[in-house]
Amino acid sequence: MDLKPLLNKLENYHTEKPNRVFTMYLNTDPADPDQQGGEWRLQLKNGLNNFETYLQEDGDSDEKRNYWAVKEKVQHYINENERNLKKSVIIIATADEDIWFAETLQMPVKTEFFWEEQPQLRQLKELQKSFPKTGIILTQKDQVKYIDAELGTVKDTALYELDLDTEDWRQHQGPHRADSNLGSGGAKTSKKDELAERFEANRARWYKSIAPELDQIAKKHHWERIYLVGPSDEVNDLEQHMNKKVEGKINKNLLDHEETKVLNEVV
Template sequence: MSLSEELQKLKEFKCDSRCVLSVYLNTNPADPEQQNGAWKIHLKNGLKRIYEYLEASQDEKEIKAYKKLKEKVTKEIENNQNDLNKGVVIFASLDPELWSVHYVQVQVKTSFHWEDHPVVEEMEYMLKAYPEAGIILTSFGDVRILDTAMGFVNDEKTYEFDSGLEVWKEQQSVRSSLQRGSGGGQSDGLDDRLRENLERFYKELGVTVEKMRKERDWKELYVVGEAELANSFAKTLRTKPNNCIYKNLNNVESKKVLHQVFEK
């Protein structure tokens, strides 16, 4: 299920009375306000305030359900405290049952809600800013495909290019010659053959990308690489990518790639 589909199900979720705990927690270690694990205090205080409010209402059914969810949410986050990203979003209910947990790589504003439905407005905003998207990183040697949503890489695949030419290993200057579109004599023929093989590789991979776009419900698609290679790959796609970014990021860490694509 894609994140958009899950969000839609959350929007349709409803209780007869208040039964859903929605938690947005900022755990960003780079945030000055989150130094020394300050999120632990914010989590404890936020959950405590709701409990105190319920105690005042003296609704035993709500209090009992909330105490169980409070314990479950606290345990979930504490058990994963060594792997926290920028934020955590949780939607939880006992009856009807709901348990939806998201560790995200985008900024989260801490808040806690106890309602008859999941409070999803902030999550909608985050998904709009960082939608389900495919990022295609092109290069001569290989192509990386990143499946992303809300600033997080869900999956990553790498496809290596086999030139199909036995002389490739002996031609140290072929790559730069191909990218410059220059050369002379025998290397011109070699460049043409390499270019044809590369374009065939891109065309086959373009079919794979279109299939992934449909299966993973990508709302956006970006092609990244040196101009000639990025444009060559973009031409293989049935639908125009949202943007072509002319930078060689193929050896760059995934989360830094996301920053270059979405925040620049």
């Protein structure tokens, strides 16, 4: 998902009877004192039923059928994702699926329901402004990892490792190894000591070689904010050779940490 083009489309979207746009912001945050018993389920049921009651009284059978079609899709999405709900759910939908936006997010929202001629975007715009497309680049010696995130949610991630024989950076395939070629912590063999010394001697040059690739990744993912995370010497070298502006630097070794935890700590 790239939210900017979607918002551009939604801002200019308008329907006429019997078509309508359904917009839902649903608070499902288990840490919210008002959600300790899963009250969101009752709020969802009441929110959906209120529109149905109104449409029954209004008597427009075509609009009623359109609403029922959307309601069925919303209930199906919630049932499919109930075990993976986070802090909120946002759904914007039309009966003909010309619009279908559904996301479970780590960001809280205020529960609201709309069935109107246009999508209601105030909360979504506020979230996008607070948590835009973000790239987190983590370094740890001969490993560089990026996390692509939006609205406080991890969208993509990849790990690059330096081949010390060819001096090429290669995207790592398969499960991530906990330690790098250079080792981390504990007693090091003389071989690892030798490799570590070689890395320090060539670090600036090797980070310079991967910087253009990271710039291209930032462009591809439309990052509006970039954070560098790692030892100060490493992130400073990387920042020096990147063309993209860096929003902030965090001097911690977080490369091996779970991506969502990294996102929460950095952003």
